[in-house]
Amino acid sequence: MDLKKRVEQYLGPEGLVVAMTECQGDLSAEVPKKNILDVMHLLRDTPDLGFNFLSDVFGVDNLDLNKPKKKPKKKTEEGEGAEAEEEPKEKGPSPPRYEVVYLLLCLERNERLQVKVRVAEDDMEVDSLYPIWKASDWPEREIFDMFGIRFKGHPNLKRLLMWDDFPAHPLRKDYPLEGQGEERHLVYDD
Amino acid sequence: MDDWLIAIIKVVCIWVWVLLIAVVMTWVERRGAGLIQDRPGPNRAGPWGLFQPLADGIKLFTKEEIIPTKARKILYILGPLLFSLPAFSAYAVVPFGDKIILGGKEIILQVSDVNIGFLFILAIGSMGVYGVILGGWGSTNKYSILGGLRSTAQMVSYEVPLGLALLAIVFVYGTFSLRDISLAQQGTFLGFLPNWGIFKQPLGFILFIVAAYAEANRVPFDLPEAESEIVSGYHTEYGSMRLGLYLFGEYVNLVTISGVIVALYFGSWHMPYIDLGAYLGPISWGIVSFCIFFLKVSFFLWMFVWVRWTLPRFRYDQVMGLGWRGLIPLALFNIFITALFIQLTV
């Protein structure tokens, strides 16, 4: 039985999977944010699935994707002040802005699965996977660093790559390439 | 007055000579590294890079002397001096040849033939550690202090097997004087073996050379300055000629240690099986004995280089374990065997 069917079979009945997509053979399952720990436990402990290896965790900012297609992409390069106001309001409730993607791997069958969680801007908190996989330690810190998504239950949620009082979250799409003039925040030791 | 003059000449000559060897050693070390590691080594300054030590010396001398603001000034300045002074003075009791007869006057080729010869070396050798301690402590740097601590523990621990190995030599030769020991190594015993210390004290020799490497802070015991762990250990904060004194003192120490090894274990100025002194005139024999002695010394100097570029470094607890659990029991065993042997044969 192929992976998609199996995932649907085990996660579907409990309403743990919102949508499944496939791109060039990469299967990804979107799951509700509140159930992420249950889903991961199921995926890991069900013998038929057996995703026992967490390969990576990372975030995606879908700000530009959620916008209507005709908007020119150049917008991103201008200051983010104007950008933030242009929240898409056209087509009813827009999908949540952020995604957290978990790359899972089943070592026995060499199958990979992407598990996605959508994170809305007004509720930026996801359960940490640290109790299940310690591998999620730094990636979650990095997501916190780069997107500002917080992880509940993470033992040491600090900035990872940027310094601790860095004022922004650089991988957000509304963060310009040149930075926002953070130099003024740098205070050097004398 | 004559005696004084001769003594002063000897002191000056041997001092210059030892310094010269130490200078050349800095070159040999790097060229040797090149030889062992398939690369040219320093080859820009002069033929085969021979003037490299000179260039380094000029560089070190002309560099600005920096005292870190947080260092304890007096200790910081005193450190290198206290390290190099004992190193420079330790060679006083090591012979560098047999004797030379000039104008009917017999001159022994040794600065001072004291009857407590290598006890003096032990005592002076243990002084060097104060330089390391002062340097490490005076720099007020955590790496330096770690280096100083390591050095202290290591030196104190390895002085014990060093002393015990020397004790066995005293059993064999019945004297503390390095010259008397050297003289006693002439000829052969058991009919075919040269009368050298190494054949009478093989275990003692191994113990001595291991402990000597540790005392000289050389690989594999270079923990006080292990650059991959504690940056440079006790001389992390040093620069210019103060650093130069540390590095230079180390090489002078190597010369002294090699001299002691040769004098104690490798028959000093004697050739095996053949007594050249009987065939040569007094002056030429003096010169030849000097040459033989320093040929042997240069072998051990080369061995320091050789080992340095061959072995990895010990870890701190392994060094301590080797000293206390390996070398000291072996040294005691060596003493026991030597004593037993002497008791049975004499």
Added chain:
Amino acid sequence: MATLTHYIVLSSILFGLGAIGFCTRRNALILFMSIELMLNAANLLLVAFSNFMADMAGQVMVLFIFAVAAAEVAVGLAILIGLFRHVREVDITKFNVLKW
């Protein structure tokens, strides 16, 4: 010519210095060093008498004092380290309880 008196006076000065240091300083390590100073004063006296009386026994005694000093320092410093683990201080005025 330095006479025995000279040595006795020197020795007593050193001993006195050691005694002053021992009574007035608070750092335990300085106290150890003061003790060493006093022991050395005694050694000097022994050596001086040995020399002036032409009797080697004095020198041998000094060697015994070395041994005792070594033993004293070894055990003393071990106790100091043990104390330090509890008090985190090398000031002897802080060692003011009998049991931890």
Added chain:
Amino acid sequence: MDLYFWVFASMSVLAGLFTIAARDALPSAMGLLTVFIALASLYLHLHAPLLAIFQVAIYAGAILILIVFVMMLLMAPGERLSAIQANVSYRGSGALLGLCLIGLVAVGTKGVSNIVSMKGVPEGFGNPSMFGDLFFRDFLLHFEVVSVLLLVALIGGIYLCKKKL
């Protein structure tokens, strides 16, 4: 000859004074080191070369290094030593005791050199063989006892330094 004594005597006294008066731990130890070396030089003058070497090797090379080692373990490099005893009675009695001792002995020994005249020392006085003869013949029992003492100290030191007693 007199100069030799005066140089090293004054050196040892000054260094001793520095040892007990220094505000820093390591310089104080350096003062003590100077005392040891000055005394060793005096020993050489007093026909005890072996003891002079032992003085340097054991006192300076082992005992003081041990003290300095513990100093490095227990104290921070920038740390200044606390001032002298706060307790006035200790302080007063210490100073009094020391000064009295110095004065008393100095006064009391006035003219000692008249009592014990300096005999010439015999040939070979103080050299290792003579030392050994005496050490291992007349003082053999003492030697053994001291070796036991050292062993006990060794074991005691190791035991006391254990993490948990």
Added chain:
Amino acid sequence: MNQNPTSQTSYESDNYVTINIGPSHPSMHGTLRIITMTDGETIVKAEPDIGYLHRGVEKLGESLTYHQFIPITDRLNYCSAIPNNVSYEMAVEKLMGVEVPEKAQLIRVIMMELARIADHQVCIGILGVDLGAFTPFFYLIIQREEIYEIFEWFNGARLTNTFGRIGGVDADLPDDFEERWEELKPNVRKANDETEKLLTHNRIWMDRTIGISAFSAEDALNRGFTGPCLRACGVKRDLRIDEPYCMYDKFKFEVPVGKNGDVFDRYIVRMIEMEESLKIIDQAYKLYKEMPSDAPLMARVPKVIKPPAGEVYSALESPNGELGFFVKSNGSANPYRIRIRPPCYMMFQALPELVKGEMVADLIACISSLNIIAGELDR
């Protein structure tokens, strides 16, 4: 004022000394920083602090075109740039659904394996240097230099190769590759032999490495270990075999597996892998020679690459472990999001567990044996 509060973290007891190892330290590869709390020389707590080499590679990728990002990937693991390039190219190719010609795949395999040898040589050499054995480093680095010669002569770059293009490779192997290769192969073997002689059975080396920072297979999997460090723990996992790419299923080679996951096992696994890589190159070159000389090197890809909207993850076995690229496209000429999954990122986060209770010197050995490259760690 200190910018980084981690350095001011007050530890509960003043019994311990806090030592800052790095970011500028002789044995920190690149700019790593580890805040260690030590009791004497024993490490009570080690806290890695990264980000000193953060250049915003992922952010950068969002404004470059797909081809322009290839040189950026060179700067990830600068010791072996080629697997980085290929991994990224494979991800984009997968997104576009392009099939790479076999000849190009073989050239990629040859180059990647050469890069693997070079990387392992550096790693082992540096491990030796960090443990005080200088000489093997030079034996190995001389041979690495020879490998770089091949790279240079292939496309003009030594360290940052910018190898390949999306859809294949840009150039064929030069004609005298065989000559060069036959000359190089025995030298590499000889350098490895010398290293083995100097280190493997050296008692000091064994004392320094066996049992140091040992890690169980379970912990390693939980921590996301991949590559030689995972295999040293006893897990036989190699993407070249488990998820074959680039025709790796056509080659016969062994995957060395350790037992204890300590520094020694990591060292031995890398030593054996070098030998296996030599074998792979031989086989790949044999296959390559059987190809017609005018076989295509590039798949048909448009000049301006605009993959269809979608997102893929593609990984390969880099010298350090699983090196993956997640590429998300929105149909434009710029990638929408690029995520790099560097192998040593996952291993370095386990450092506190790896070195707890070991000594400072072992910490250095552990970092070297994990082969932490700051470039791919901080991105």
